Amino acid sequence: MHNNIDTLFTHLWQDYIAITPSAEKVHQLLGKGDDIINDHIALRTFNLEKVALDKLAAHFLALGYEEKGQYNFEQKKLKAKHFEHPDDTKPKVFISELLVEEFSPELQAIVKNMVEQVEEDAVTADNFLYSGTHWQVSSEDYQTLLAESEYAAWMSAWGYRANHFTVSVNYLTGYSELSEVNDALKNAGFVLNTSGGEIKGGEDVCLAQSSTMADKMDVQFSDKKVAIPSCFYEFAQRYKMADGKIYTGFVAASADKIFESTNAM
Ligand code: OOG
Ligand code: NI
Numbered sequence: 001m002h003n004n005i006d007t008l009f010t011h012l013w014q015d016y017i018a019i020t021p022s023a024e025k026v027h028q029l030l031g032k033g034d035d036i037i038n039d040h041i042a043l044r045t046f047n048l049e050k051v052a053l054d055k056l057a058a059h060f061l062a063l064g065y066e067e068k069g070q071y072n073f074e075q076k077k078l079k080a081k082h083f084e085h086p087d088d089t090k091p092k093v094f095i096s097e098l099l100v101e102e103f104s105p106e107l108q109a110i111v112k113n114m115v116e117q118v119e120e121d122a123v124t125a126d127n128f129l130y131s132g133t134h135w136q137v138s139s140e141d142y143q144t145l146l147a148e149s150e151y152a153a154w155m156s157a158w159g160y161r162a163n164h165f166t167v168s169v170n171y172l173t174g175y176s177e178l179s180e181v182n183d184a185l186k187n188a189g190f191v192l193n194t195s196g197g198e199i200k201g202g203e204d205v206c207l208a209q210s211s212t213m214a215d216k217m218d219v220q221f222s223d224k225k226v227a228i229p230s231c232f233y234e235f236a237q238r239y240k241m242a243d244g245k246i247y248t249g250f251v252a253a254s255a256d257k258i259f260e261s262t263n264a265m
Contacts, residue, residue, distance in 0.1 A: 001058070001059050001062045001063075001124060001126060002059065002062075002063065002126050003062075003063075004063075005063045005064075005085065005090055008059070008063065008129070009038075009041075009091065011127065011129075011130050012041060012129060012130050012161070012162045013162070013165065014130075015130040015132075015161050015162070016130075016161065016162045016164075016165060016231055019158070019161075019215070019217050019230040019231060020214075020215050020230055020231040020232070020233070021215055022190065022212060022215050022233065023165065023231070023233050025188075026167070026185070026190070026212070026233045029184060029185070029188050030167060030172060030174075030175070030181065030184070031172075032174065034173060036167055036168075036171075036172070037089070037167075037168040037170075037171035038091040038165050038166055038167065038168060039091065039092060039166040039167070039168040039170075039234075039236040039238070040082070040091050040092035040093060040094055040166045040236070041091055041093060041094070041162045041163075041164065041165050041166065042093075042094040042095070042096070042162065042163045042164055042166075042234075043056055043093070043094075043095045043096075043129060043160070043161075043162060043163060044095075044096055044097075044098075044151060044154065044155055044163055045095070045096070045097045045098070045155070045160070046097060046098050046100050046111055046115060046152075046155065047079070047097040047098060047099050047100055047101075048100055048111070048112065048115045050115055050118060050120065050123060051115055051118055051123060052097055053079070053080075053081060053095050053096070053097040055123050055124075056095050056128075056129065056160075057081065057083060057093075057095055058124070059128065059129055060083050060093050061083075063085070064085055064086060064087075065083040065084065065085050065090075065093060066083060066084060066085075066086070067081055067082075067083055068081075068082055068083060068084045068248070068249065069081065069082045069249045069250060071096075071250060071252045071255060072252065073096075073252065073255070073256055073259070075256070076149070076151060076256065076259060077098060077099045077102045077103065077149070078096050078097065078098055078099065078151065078259070079096065079097055079099060080094060080095060080096035080097070080250075080255070081094075081095055082094045082095075082249065082250050083095070084248055088248075091165075091166075092248065094250060094255070096151075096259075098111075098149065098151055098152055098155070100112075103148055103149065103152070104148060106144060106148075107144070107145060107148050107149065107152060110137070110141050110144060110145060110152075110156070111145075111152060111156075113135070114133075114134075114135040114137060114155075114156060115135075117134055117135040117136070118134040118135070119134070122134060128160055129160055129161070129162075130160065130161050130162070131159065131160050131161075132158065132159040132160060132161055133156070133157070133158065133159035133160075134159065134160075135156075135159075136222045137156045137157070137221060137222060138221055138222045138223045139221040139222075139223055139224055139226050140223070141156065141221075142156055142157060142219075142221060142226070142228070150259075150260070150262060150263055151259065151262075153228075154229070154262045157219045157221075157228055158219075158230065158231075161231075162231070163231055163232075163262070164211065164231055164232050164233060164234050164261070165233060165234070166209075166233070166234035166235065166236050167181070167233065167234070167235045167236070168236060168238075169181055169208075169235055169236060169237035170237060170238055170246075177237070178199055178208045178209075178210055178235060178236075178237040179199065181210070181235050182198055182199070182210050182235070185212065185235075190212050191212060191213045191265065192210055192211065192212060192213070193210070193211045193212065193213050193232070193257070193258070193260060193261045195257045195260045195263075196253075196254070196256070196257030198210055200251070200253075200254035200257050200258065201251045201253070201254040203239045205247075205251045205253075205254070206238065206239040206240070206241055206246075206247030207236065207237070207238055207239070207247055207249070207250070207251050207254065208236070208237045208239075209234060209235065209236050209237075209251075209254050209258060210234070210235045211232050211233065211234040211235065211258055211261045212232045212233045212234075212261065213229070213232060213261055213263075213265055214229035214230055214231055214232040214261055214262045215229070215230050215231065215232070216228065216229055216230065217230040228264070229262045229263065229264055229265075230262075231262070232261040232262065234258060234261070
């Protein structure tokens with residue numbers, strides 16, 4: 001486990017931009033050289049004991065993060081929790097896990113085989129959250145997973161790493177609304193996720209979100225190299241609740257669509 005939050009996020013960011021070349025371009029476009037404040041990052045895993053959500057969460061709890069919210073995604077067969085640090089300038093963390101037992105025996109067999117290859121010690125090691133895959137899968141296995149769960153297929157190819165970072169629109173200078181950010185992104189040629197509309201949520205649920213579609217990168221499977229979706233960038237604008245405090249949670253109906261940012265276009 002890391003003992004320093006900023007070091008952990010620096011490693012997560014370096015790993016993320018290595019497979020998400022558009023992320024640095026987004027920073028240049030929106031940040032114009034200024035620092036970008038990240039609202040949150042997201043991580044994915046399977047609900048198998050060795051690598052379950054709580055194992056990933058332990059890395060953040062050790063750094064002072066606290067569990068704040070729980071979410072269910074019935075159709076996608078996922079559960080998620082979000083974590084916040086008392087220092088609200090630290091990014092929030094959204095961790096989801098796939099409910100493996102709800103899938104076909106074929107999917108379960110491939111996923112269990114992957115997770116068996118993860119060393120017990122690797123899960124508590126400093127670098128676990130940006131350690132990528134710990135297994136070998138064939139491009140055929142990838143396709144088998146993809147037919148049932150895009151999430152499972154993504155995990156098989158990319159493993160443990162930040163699935164996205166999220167620009168906090170509230171802290172951007174030069175933009176006051178998410179729609180303006182989206183316009184700037186589209187004008188610069190970025191492709192946005194339109195599932196559920198370009199903007200998911202809004203002031204009524206105290207959180208408006210949009211995201212790019214994931215970059216495509218080559219993955220070396222056990223048999224061959226294939227170009228597949230890697231990671232994306234998200235944009236979030238938060239609003240005040242009736243009590244005047246800014247909303248810090250997530251919105252399941254919106255998150256459900258954000259997951260689709262790693263779908264193939
Ligand atoms: C997480 C999708 C949900 C959000 O902000 O609602 C999410 C994922 O794609 O792993 O990030
Ligand atoms: Ni997100």
